[in-house]
Amino acid sequence: MKIEIKKSGINGEGIGYIEHQPVFVEGALPFETVEAEIVEKNKTYMTAKTKQIIHKSKHRCTPACRVYKQCRACSLMIADYEAQCQMKEDNLKQSLMKYAAIPSSLVRKIVKSEQILHYRNACKIPFGMKGKKLVTGMYQPNSNYFTPIETCIIHDEQLERIRMEILDILNDFHYKAYDSSTKKGFRTLAIRILDHHAQVTLVTGEDVIDEACIQRILDIPNVISLWQSIHTQKKTVEIFGHKMIPLSEKRFLDFDLKGVRVKISPRSFFQLNTKQADRLYEIVKEEVGNVNLLVEVYSGIGGISFTLRDNAKEIIGIESIKDAVVNANMSAKENHLDHIHFICDDAAYKLEYLSKHNDIDVLVVDPPRSGLDENMLNVILKSRIKKIIYISCNPATLGKNLAVLKKKYQINKVIPLDMFPQTPNIESVSVIIRK
Secondary structure, eight states: OEEEEEEEOTTSOEEEEETTEEEEEETOOTTOEEEEEEEEEOSSOEEEEEEEEEEOOTTBOOOSOTTHHHHOSOTTTTBOHHHHHHHHHHHHHHHHHHHHOOOGGGBOOOBOOSOSSSOBOEEEEEEEEETTEEEEEEEOTTSOOEEEOSOOTTBOHHHHHHHHHHHHHHHHTTOOBOBTTTTBSEEEEEEEEETTEEEEEEEESSOOOOHHHHHHHHTSTTEEEEEEEEOOOSSOSOSSOSEEEEOSSOOSEEEEETTEEEEEOTTSOOOSBHHHHHHHHHHHHHHHOSEEEEEEESOTTSHHHHHTTTTEEEEEEEESOHHHHHHHHHHHHHTTOTTEEEEESOHHHHHHHHHHHSOOSEEEEOOOTTOOOHHHHHHHHHSOOOEEEEEESOHHHHHHHHHHHTTTEEEEEEEEEOOSTTSSOOEEEEEEEEO
16 A cells, blocks of 8 residues: 655654545655555554655665664664654654644754764563573564564663673573563673673573573673662563562762762662663753742652752652652762752652742753653642753653643753664653743
């Protein structure tokens, strides 16, 4: 079936129309004409795969990754970088208009990434078997089909070297991938590298890892922290299991964040593109200005709060993950930042309490992809918070949240950043002022 592609979708697919019904075409770019095969028909839309490109976009390029089609994590790798950024910017504008009637004039030009390959400072990659050999790879979207990946070109090059050395060591000890029937084996390899130091977590079943294996991993250059996570649950989206076991003397990864030494443990979140994270924090810092009280919810290890240490007389961070709060308070204490402290609690519940008893000048929110939930939105609307800085990684949930916040707030500007080149994901900073 011949389809003309009019625009791109939020997952990097092309969108065309058949009798006014949208067709989401995998592997197609805007302004291309393709021969496509319909894969699924629904009442309001269809999905399809590109079989042949009849008219090619001038922005189409050959993917740099050999397993691009099998892995499918980097769906925009078929387009040059200028086109990637334009598609992301357009998708953000369309989502904000669709859900919140926010005009495109409020969306600034996208802040591009300096690195478009080898930028990712962390990975959580599943183990599998290739014959009798333990490998790492990816599951194709919405399937159990495992694709071994020899090398990933969006990973930091040091991270990739460490990943391959760990695989060699595990294979020397004849370890296997996880088997749910025996609750034994290796499930996931998690590596994070910051300031050229790496923290490794081996997610396994009920295995006891050989001491000689542990020592060999710790002897890998740049590896300073090693953990084992016991994970035997069947159906869960959680990467790490119920039990975390330190296998090295050094538990935390220390790194410099804008002049503050910050500690991070395996469960704690930090932005995956270090250089773009630095630019993101600078944008937030500029938009906050100088205030008395700033509250950050979903504060993680406190990266944003520490960046804003000179902007506010008092900073309170709220985070539900205990490990992250412990890291953040340790970092605040060791850096003598007595005006910054972090609380482990439900974000909406604690913000409601703080807003009733304090005059909050700025609220910084960096929620998960699901966005702000109903409780949090209600708390914000009832409060007298003067300014909100909303960091989002999902244009659709951002648009839906801003539609609600518009009842009491004015959307001042939205600044997009490309945090994840080659993928359709986009980060943004929205500046929201109380009416």
